[in-house]
Amino acid sequence: MIALLLIDLQNDFLPGGALAVGEGDQVIPVANRLLPAYPLVVATQDWHPAGHRSFASQHAGKSIGDVIELDGLPQVLWPDHCIQGTWGAQFAPGLDMGGVDHIVQKGTDPQIDSYSGFFDNARRKRTGLEDYLQREGVDEVHIVGLATDYCVKFTALDAVGLGFKTKVILEGVRGVELHEGDCEAAIADMAKAGIEIL
Ligand code: VGL
């Protein structure tokens, strides 16, 4: 069975949000058009406690976009975003949530970031997404959402690594592009890992 994964379609990643992705709003109608065709639709939700360690605000003298070391892992510092219970963490109001079967929250541990919908960035803890997909008999995932160069990329790489046939639908993704070429590089990395780019 094929599942559609909607990655982080939340206000903070759309124009006007705290970590706005350019043209991020353009993927909402794409998601709405695609989701009736899938027997199973899962949405991930970036869901940080206030004061999350991935926020630049928590590191004196550091700026958004700086890279620090956090417990031995490189960590890009982000603006405060997707804080639990806030408007920014809510799903885009235009997204057809009635067509969504299941929600997976990630980034809930204050100490570690979680770009992938499957694991935290150190791969210490699972989110439950793999178990859920397996229980539902899913063997293939198609991915749209935000952001191409972070959460889409790492979710897709984990999906293919876990044995799911994995496709990313280009029309339905947009990236942060902190540095020019990041999205192109992310797409190349995904293709190299055996992910089909549609
Ligand atoms: C994301 C940076 C921080 C994403 C989430 O959804 O791609 N990027 N948190």
Ligand code: ZN
């Ligand atoms: Zn985040």
